[in-house]
Amino acid sequence: MTPISEIVQLSLKIALIATLIDxxxxxxxxWLLARKRFYGKILVDTIVNLPLVLPPVITGYFLLIxxxxxxxxxxxxxxxxxxxxxxxxxxxxxxxAVVAFPLCVxxxxxxxxxxxxxxxxxxxxxxxxxxxxxxxxTLPLASNGIIxxxxxxxxxxxxxxxxxxxxxxxxxxxxxxxxxxxFSLANQTRREPEIIVLICIAIAFSFGSLIVSEMLLRRxxxxxxxxxx
Amino acid sequence: xxxxxxQAEFSLKLGHFALNFSAEITCGFxxxxxxxxxxKTTTLKCISGLIRPAKGFxxxxxxxxxxxxxxxxxxxxxxxxxxxxxxxRLFPHLSVRQNLVFGYDLTPVNERRFDIGQVIDxxxxxxxxxxxxxxxxxxxxxxVAIGRALLASPILLLMDEPFAAIDQPTKIxxxxxxxxxxxxxxxxIIYVSHDISTVLNIxxxxxxxxxxxxxxxxxxxxxxxxxxxxxxxxxxxxxxIFKVRLVEQDERARTSLVESNGVKFVLPYFEDIPxxxxxxxVPASEIILATKMPSGLSARNIxxxxxxxxxxxxxxxxxxxxxxxxxWAEVVEKTRDNLKLKNNLKVYLVIKAxxxxxxx
Numbered sequence: 001m002t003p004i005s006e007i008v009q010l011s012l013k014i015a016l017i018a019t020l021i022d023x024x025x026x027x028x029x030x031w032l033l034a035r036k037r038f039y040g041k042i043l044v045d046t047i048v049n050l051p052l053v054l055p056p057v058i059t060g061y062f063l064l065i066x067x068x069x070x071x072x073x074x075x076x077x078x079x080x081x082x083x084x085x086x087x088x089x090x091x092x093x094x095x096x097a098v099v100a101f102p103l104c105v106x107x108x109x110x111x112x113x114x115x116x117x118x119x120x121x122x123x124x125x126x127x128x129x130x131x132x133x134x135x136x137x138t139l140p141l142a143s144n145g146i147i148x149x150x151x152x153x154x155x156x157x158x159x160x161x162x163x164x165x166x167x168x169x170x171x172x173x174x175x176x177x178x179x180x181x182x183f184s185l186a187n188q189t190r191r192e193p194e195i196i197v198l199i200c201i202a203i204a205f206s207f208g209s210l211i212v213s214e215m216l217l218r219r220x221x222x223x224x225x226x227x228x229x
Numbered sequence: 230x231x232x233x234x235x236q237a238e239f240s241l242k243l244g245h246f247a248l249n250f251s252a253e254i255t256c257g258f259x260x261x262x263x264x265x266x267x268x269k270t271t272t273l274k275c276i277s278g279l280i281r282p283a284k285g286f287x288x289x290x291x292x293x294x295x296x297x298x299x300x301x302x303x304x305x306x307x308x309x310x311x312x313x314x315x316x317x318r319l320f321p322h323l324s325v326r327q328n329l330v331f332g333y334d335l336t337p338v339n340e341r342r343f344d345i346g347q348v349i350d351x352x353x354x355x356x357x358x359x360x361x362x363x364x365x366x367x368x369x370x371x372x373v374a375i376g377r378a379l380l381a382s383p384i385l386l387l388m389d390e391p392f393a394a395i396d397q398p399t400k401i402x403x404x405x406x407x408x409x410x411x412x413x414x415x416x417x418i419i420y421v422s423h424d425i426s427t428v429l430n431i432x433x434x435x436x437x438x439x440x441x442x443x444x445x446x447x448x449x450x451x452x453x454x455x456x457x458x459x460x461x462x463x464x465x466x467x468x469x470i471f472k473v474r475l476v477e478q479d480e481r482a483r484t485s486l487v488e489s490n491g492v493k494f495v496l497p498y499f500e501d502i503p504x505x506x507x508x509x510x511v512p513a514s515e516i517i518l519a520t521k522m523p524s525g526l527s528a529r530n531i532x533x534x535x536x537x538x539x540x541x542x543x544x545x546x547x548x549x550x551x552x553x554x555x556x557w558a559e560v561v562e563k564t565r566d567n568l569k570l571k572n573n574l575k576v577y578l579v580i581k582a583x584x585x586x587x588x589x
């Protein structure tokens with residue numbers, strides 16, 4: 001049995017990387033869904049949200065079909081680059097990223113929808129092109145939503161089980177995150193003390209990320225105390 | 230200044246509303262008038278590039294901003310047209326100072342026409358610089374919005390009812406600031422408004438719109454005289470607005486003496502002493518005209534002058550008298566005929582001390 005500290009470290013690493021993978025895509029898709037009208041928008045919206053309702057085991061199975069060593073894309077990765085993703089910690093990060101993605105997109109999309117497009121219009125009349133408006137107006141104004149989305153995604157990644165076990169397996173020291181470790185320990189006798197410690201850590205992290213997200217949101221809402229004369 | 234700055238002919242449909250704009254705009258201080266829903270805002274947005282018309286063209290100077298036939302559409306950020314909106318649209322995540330320099334920073338150094346300090350001083354923004362936009366009053370926000378637009382060095386400033394939600398005194402001082410901006414910096418302005426009385430003192434050109442179409446363009450009185458019926462005008466339609474400073478207070482006589490460009494007015498005693506220049510307004514309808522020096526009157530102000538123009542708006546007649554400063558007086562048609570009022574006639578303006586209203 002791997003020491004608990006290593007399990008926790010691995011979980012944090014995987015969740016953090018999964019969240020970072022989500023970030024650019026979630027901002028892009030969130031912006032697209034909030035600001036653009038295009039053909040097939042409902043379809044994109046549905047596909048993005050699918051991991052939210054699909055059993056994670058099925059999501060994991062799809063990942064295996066697509067990115068596994070013999071998968072649709074995976075076989076080329078293996079053939080040309082010698083890379084095999086399945087049953088590695090990277091696979092665990094990808095699985096967690098996919099499952100947490102809709103939560104992240106949702107928060108960012110709402111944040112961008114809440115920005116008055118008139119503010120962006122005003123920026124255009126001040127010589128700012130689309131790119132600058134996005135970086136200097138849209139993104140900073142959506143920052144609270146983006147951070148909230150990332151923390152939500154992080155918490156979800158820490159708890160990810162189904163897709164991870166399908167795509168990354170339950171390999172101690174490589175892909176065995178907190179939920180998978182709890183699952184393994186529960187099948188053994190007299191492991192309750194370790195289970196309780198892991199459960200407490202899981203609760204602490206989830207609670208922590210949610211509370212930090214809430215605190216950050218509050219701070220962002222009142223950035224500086226206005227100085228009245 | 231006589232060559233039109235803007236030549237435009239464009240049309241578009243928004244739901245049931247059809248806009249067919251066609252005008253040559255000289256662009257001094259141009260007022261764009263019309264009832265609400267007539268397409269004024271949409272017209273401004275087409276000029277600044279926030280809306281793309283379906284047909285037609287828009288030229289500014291020699292430059293083509295939009296042409297359906299040549300498939301040209303210059304993006305708003307490339308047009309160098311400032312746009313001040315009714316809701317000031319300041320960036321909520323930036324300080325007042327950061328808002329001001331937003332466009333300035335994006336303006337190439339050789340295109341910058343104003344200096345940051347100059348605009349801050351001119352609009353009196355220095356006490357606001359560190360503030361958060363959400364803490365500003367309506368008038369303060371609009372001053373920042375105007376400063377922000379100016380600092381992007383526009384070749385034309387569009388103002389969409391910028392002072393509609395602002396109290397009268399603040400509005401007058403902002404309008405006066407705008408007029409100075411127009412004159413001192415040679416900045417063409419198109420000002421959308423439905424409030425005729427204040428802008429009439431300032432505008433050099435009026436465009437009248439109705440139902441998505443331009444009904445008339447020309448000098449303010451030409452347009453109003455021909456296209457407005459008097460029933461459309463509010464009661465005291467024409468306000469004289471004077472910027473004055475206090476000369477002296479006579480506590481015994483309970484009067485105050487103020488001066489505007491060398492012309493002195495007697496007013497009721499001020500309980501609080503105004504420190505700097507301030508504004509007075511007096512409706513044209515409250516001013517009496519006399520062809521001879523009147524005597525035995527209770528009115529405290531009798532000013533000699535010469536009639537400089539006579540304008541008719543619907544059934545109402547407005548006489549402008551040059552008494553050192555231009556003053557509008559309203560008379561009925563019969564009076565004009567009886568007194569044989571005509572240009573260059575020497576007249577006396579009679580104004581009661583209490584007819585003046587201090588607005589700042």
